[in-house]
Amino acid sequence: MESVRYLARNPVWLLGLGLFIFFSVTTSHFLTAYNLSNVLFQCALVGLLATGLTPVIISGNIDLSVGAVVGLSSCLVIGMQEQIGLAGAIAVALGSGLCLGLLNGLAVERLGVSSFIITLAGMIGTRGLAFLYAGDTSLSAIDEQLYDLTMLHVGPVTLIPFIFLTAVLCFQWMLRRTVHGRNTYAIGGSRSASTNAGIPVSRHVVINFIICGLMAAICGVAMAANLGAATPSYGKDYELWAVIAVVLGGTRLRGGKGDLIGTFAAVLALAILRNGLNMLHVAPFYIPGIMGLALIAALVLDRQLNRASKTAE
Amino acid sequence: MSIAPQPLQSQPEATQGAIISLEGVGRTFPGVIALSDVTFDVLPGEVHALCGENGAGKSTLMRVMAGSFPQDSGTISYRGETVTFASPMDAKRRGILLIHQEISLVPELSVAENIFLGDFPKLRGGRLDTKKLYRDAEHVLEDCGYDLDAHAIVGDLSLARQQMVEIARATAFNCSVVIFDEPTGALTNQEAEALFVTIDRLKKRGVGIVYISHKMKEVLTLADRVTVLRDGKVTGTLSGEKITEREITRLMIGRSLDSYFHRARRRIGEEVLRLEGFGVGGSAKTVDLSIRAGEIVGLYGLVGAGRSELMEAVFGLRKITSGKLSWCGQLREISSPKDAVRLGIGFVPEDRKEQGLVLGLGARDNTSMASLRRLVRFGFMDTIKEQSIFEKYRERLEIKVSTAKTRVGTLSGGNQQKIVLAKWMATAPKLLILDEPTRGIDVNAKAEVHALIGELAESGLAVILISSEMPEIIGLSHRIVTIYQGEVTGDLAAEHVTEDMLVERVMNPPERFADLLIG
Numbered sequence: 001m002e003s004v005r006y007l008a009r010n011p012v013w014l015l016g017l018g019l020f021i022f023f024s025v026t027t028s029h030f031l032t033a034y035n036l037s038n039v040l041f042q043c044a045l046v047g048l049l050a051t052g053l054t055p056v057i058i059s060g061n062i063d064l065s066v067g068a069v070v071g072l073s074s075c076l077v078i079g080m081q082e083q084i085g086l087a088g089a090i091a092v093a094l095g096s097g098l099c100l101g102l103l104n105g106l107a108v109e110r111l112g113v114s115s116f117i118i119t120l121a122g123m124i125g126t127r128g129l130a131f132l133y134a135g136d137t138s139l140s141a142i143d144e145q146l147y148d149l150t151m152l153h154v155g156p157v158t159l160i161p162f163i164f165l166t167a168v169l170c171f172q173w174m175l176r177r178t179v180h181g182r183n184t185y186a187i188g189g190s191r192s193a194s195t196n197a198g199i200p201v202s203r204h205v206v207i208n209f210i211i212c213g214l215m216a217a218i219c220g221v222a223m224a225a226n227l228g229a230a231t232p233s234y235g236k237d238y239e240l241w242a243v244i245a246v247v248l249g250g251t252r253l254r255g256g257k258g259d260l261i262g263t264f265a266a267v268l269a270l271a272i273l274r275n276g277l278n279m280l281h282v283a284p285f286y287i288p289g290i291m292g293l294a295l296i297a298a299l300v301l302d303r304q305l306n307r308a309s310k311t312a313e
Numbered sequence: 314m315s316i317a318p319q320p321l322q323s324q325p326e327a328t329q330g331a332i333i334s335l336e337g338v339g340r341t342f343p344g345v346i347a348l349s350d351v352t353f354d355v356l357p358g359e360v361h362a363l364c365g366e367n368g369a370g371k372s373t374l375m376r377v378m379a380g381s382f383p384q385d386s387g388t389i390s391y392r393g394e395t396v397t398f399a400s401p402m403d404a405k406r407r408g409i410l411l412i413h414q415e416i417s418l419v420p421e422l423s424v425a426e427n428i429f430l431g432d433f434p435k436l437r438g439g440r441l442d443t444k445k446l447y448r449d450a451e452h453v454l455e456d457c458g459y460d461l462d463a464h465a466i467v468g469d470l471s472l473a474r475q476q477m478v479e480i481a482r483a484t485a486f487n488c489s490v491v492i493f494d495e496p497t498g499a500l501t502n503q504e505a506e507a508l509f510v511t512i513d514r515l516k517k518r519g520v521g522i523v524y525i526s527h528k529m530k531e532v533l534t535l536a537d538r539v540t541v542l543r544d545g546k547v548t549g550t551l552s553g554e555k556i557t558e559r560e561i562t563r564l565m566i567g568r569s570l571d572s573y574f575h576r577a578r579r580r581i582g583e584e585v586l587r588l589e590g591f592g593v594g595g596s597a598k599t600v601d602l603s604i605r606a607g608e609i610v611g612l613y614g615l616v617g618a619g620r621s622e623l624m625e626a627v628f629g630l631r632k633i634t635s636g637k638l639s640w641c642g643q644l645r646e647i648s649s650p651k652d653a654v655r656l657g658i659g660f661v662p663e664d665r666k667e668q669g670l671v672l673g674l675g676a677r678d679n680t681s682m683a684s685l686r687r688l689v690r691f692g693f694m695d696t697i698k699e700q701s702i703f704e705k706y707r708e709r710l711e712i713k714v715s716t717a718k719t720r721v722g723t724l725s726g727g728n729q730q731k732i733v734l735a736k737w738m739a740t741a742p743k744l745l746i747l748d749e750p751t752r753g754i755d756v757n758a759k760a761e762v763h764a765l766i767g768e769l770a771e772s773g774l775a776v777i778l779i780s781s782e783m784p785e786i787i788g789l790s791h792r793i794v795t796i797y798q799g800e801v802t803g804d805l806a807a808e809h810v811t812e813d814m815l816v817e818r819v820m821n822p823p824e825r826f827a828d829l830l831i832g
Contacts, residue, residue, distance in 0.1 A: 177693055177694050177696070178692065178693070178694060179685040179686070179688075179689055179694060182678065182681075182682075182685060182694065183685065185671070185674060185678070186671045186674060186678070186682055189671035189672065189673045189674050190667065190668070190670065190671045190672065190673075192667055192668045193667070193668050193669055193670055193671050193682075194671070194682075195630070195650055196628075196630070196650055196660060196662055196668050196669065197650070197654070197682045197683040197736065198649075198650045198651045198653065198654025198655070198683055199651070199682070199683075200649075200651050256671065256673045256674070257673055
C-alpha cells in the first residue's frame with residue numbers, strides 16, 4: 001500500500017516504465033543488454049550532477065554552476081596529469097569542485113544574495129576559468145591510464161555507472177538517516193523555524209553546496225576519463241538537465257520536499273527517452289523538441305496527481 | 314468526559330428585514346460535515362458575533378457567505394432575493410466584504426491603489442487616472458476617520474494600519490455586509506479601540522457586521538446578537554441580556570468551564586537567568602530581570618513595547634546592544650539560537666506556522682527537530698528512539714494526529730502548538746520562553762496548554778510567558794513584569810494583580826510607578 005501510494009505520488013517511475021515498454025515493443029535494438037548498459041552509462045553523467053544537486057534544492061537553494069564545474073574539472077584532470085601524475089590530477093580536479101562549492105555556499109550565506117544569482121555568476125566565472133586554463137583547444141590525455149579506470153567493473157556494471165548508483169544510495173541515506181539530511185528538509189521547509197530550533201542553518205547549506213560541487217567535479221573527471229580528452233566547453237547545458245531531472249523527480253523547486261529515488265527515476269526516464277528516440281531513428285533535430293514536450297507533459301501530470309492525492313488526504 | 318446533551322435553543326426564524334439570511338445551509342467536504350442546517354442572518358446596523366471552537370464551522374460559514382464556495386443545501390437570500398454567489402468577486406461586487414485574519418493586500422502598492430484595486434478609475438485609452446485615484450482614496454480615508462497617507466506603500470505600514478486599509482476598501486465599495494474574522498489578533502489595545510470606533514461608524518451607516526473572535530470580551534461589548542456554532546450546527550443565538558460569557562461558553566463546548574486556571578504551586582529553585590542592564594535594538598533603555606527554576610514569570614506589555622524583542626535577544630535571534638546575561642550564575646553570551654538551545658533554552662514563537670514549525674514535514678520530524686543531536690548514534694539517526702520519543706509526547710500531550718508522518722500543516726492550531734511544545738520538551742530545557750502560546754487555538758486545547766505550563770513549572774522548569782490575554786497571564790504567572798516602551802514598569806506578585814493594574818502600567822509613562830516596584 002505504502003509503495004503504491006509512493007508510485008502515485010512519483011509518477012516519473014510510471015513514465016520511465018511506460019517509455020521502457022514502449023521502446024521495447026517498437027524497436028528491436030532497445031531491449032538488449034548492450035543498449036541497456038549504454039542507457040545506464042548515458043544517464044550516469046547527468047545523474048551525478050542531479051544527485052549532488054538534489055540536497056541543494058531540498059534546502060531551498062539552487063546551483064547553476066555545476067555544468068561549468070564539469071568543464072573546469074575535466075580540463076584539470078587531463079591537463080595536470082603530465083605534471084603531477086594521475087592521482088594528483090584527480091585530486092586537483094575534485095578539489096576544484098569542492099572549493100567552488102564552498103565558495104558558492106559561503107557567498108550565498110554570507111552575502112544573503114539568492115543562490116540563483118550567485119551560482120549564475122559562478123557558472124560564468126567558472127567557465128571562464130576553464131577557458132583560461134585550457135585555452136580554446138581540446139586537451140588530450142597523455143596515456144590510457146585514466147581511460148582504463150572506466151573499464152573497471154563491479155559485476156556487469158562499469159565504474160562510472162557504479163559510482164552513480166552508489167552515490168544515489170548514499171545520498172538517499174544521507175537525506176533520510178542523518179541529522180544533516182533531516183535538517184536539510186527542515187531548512188527548505190521553513191528557514192525561520194529551523195533557525196529557531198537552534199539548527200546551524202548556514203553550515204548545512206554550505207555543506208550541501210560543497211557536496212554538490214564535488215559531485216560535479218566527479219562528473220567532469222568521469223567525462224574526461226571516458227573520452228580521454230577534455231575541452232573547456234564540456235558540461236554545457238548540463239546544469240539545466242540536472243535541474244530538470246531533480247524537479248521531474250518530485251523535488252520541490254522551493255525546497256523542503258524531495259528525494260534521490262525520484263531524481264534517479266527521472267534521470268533514467270530522460271535517458272530512456274533520448275536513447276529510444278535514437279533507436280527509432282528520429283532525426284536528431286527533432287529530439288530536443290520532443291523531449292521538451294515530454295517534460296512539460298510529465299510536469300503537468302505530476303501536478304495533477306499531487307493535487308489529487310492532496311485532496312484525498 | 315461525557316457531555317450532557319443540552320437542549321438546543323429554538324432556531325431563530327429568519328428575521329424580517331435582514332440584509333442577508335441563510336436558511337438550512339449545509340456544506341460537506343470529503344469525509345467532514347462542515348455545516349449542517351445552519352440558519353443565520355444579519356440585520357442592517359447590527360453586529361452579529363459568531364462564536365465557536367476551532368473547527369466548529371465558523372470559517373466555512375463565513376466563506377459560504379462571502380462566495381468562496383457554494384453551500385450544498387439550503388438557501389441564501391440577500392436583500393430579499395435568493396442568490397447564488399459565483400465567486401468571492403461576485404459577492405464583493407454585490408456588497409459583501411470579508412476581512413480576513415491574514416491581510417490580503419498587495420504590499421508593494423500604495424494605500425490608494427490597494428483601496429481601489431480591481432476598480433481603478435480610468436481615463437480614455439485605459440490610462441490610469443492617478444489624480445482621481447488619490448483624491449478618492451483621501452476622501453474615503455477621511456470618511457473613515459483614518460489618519461493614513463494615501464501615497465504610503467502598504468508594505469511599510471504596521472499590521473493595524475494595513476487592516477485600516479482593508480476596512481477603507483470596504484467602505485469605498487459601499488458594502489452592506491462586512492465580515493470580520495479575528496480582526497484584533499494582531500492589534501494593540503489602542504488599535505483595537507480604533508477598530509471598534511470604525512465598526513460603530515459602519516453600524517451607523519446601516520452596514521450589517523459579522524464579527525468572529527476568540528476574545529470573549531470583544532464579543533460581549535460589541536455584539537448585538539451572538540450565534541454559537543458547534544460541530545457545524547447552530548447551538549443557539551443569544552441577544553440582549555442573554556449574552557453572557559457563561560452562556561456562550563456553555564453553548565460552545567456543551568458544558569461550562571468554571572475552574573479555568575490553576576496556578577502552579579510555587580516551588581522556586583536556583584536562579585536560572587539574570588539580565589542586567591540588558592538593551593536591545595536602538596533604544597537606550599535597558600532591562601533588569603531575573604527568573605528562577607520553577608517560576609512562571611509573565612511578561613506583559615502592548616505589542617511594540619519590546620517584550621517579544623527582549624525575549625528574541627535572550628534566545629539569540631537579536632543582537633544585544635548593552636548589558637550582561639548570566640545563565641545559572643555564569644556570565645554567558647548567546648549569539649544565536651544554537652547557543653541558546655545548547656544552554657537549555659526553548660522558545661515557542663508567536664508565529665507558530667512561520668517560525669515554530671516546518672508545515673510540510675511530519676509530526677514526528679517536527680517534534681525531534683530541536684533535539685536531533687541527542688538522537689545520533691555512530692553518525693546514524695536513531696529512528697527507533699526518535700519514534701519512541703514522539704510516541705511519548707503524543708501520549709503525554711494528547712496530540713491528535715493520525716500517523717507520525719502526518720504533515721503538521723494539516724493539523725489544528727491546538728495540535729500544532731502541542732507539537733511545538735513537545736519539540737522543546739524533548740530538548741529537556743531549563744527555561745522555556747512562550748510567546749503567545751494559546752493564540753488561535755480552541756478553548757479545550759487552551760486549557761490543556763495552560764495545565765501543561767503549570768506542570769512544567771512544577772517539575773522545575775523556569776517559564777517566561779508573554780501573552781496579550783490578561784486572564785491568562787494573571788491566572789498562570791507567579792510574577793508579572795510589565796513593560797512600557799522597552800522599560801520595566803512593574804514587577805508584581807500575580808496573586809494580587811488586577812487587570813486595571815496591568816493596563817495602567819503598560820499604557821502610561823513609567824515614572825509614576827517607580828515607587829511601586831517590588832523585588
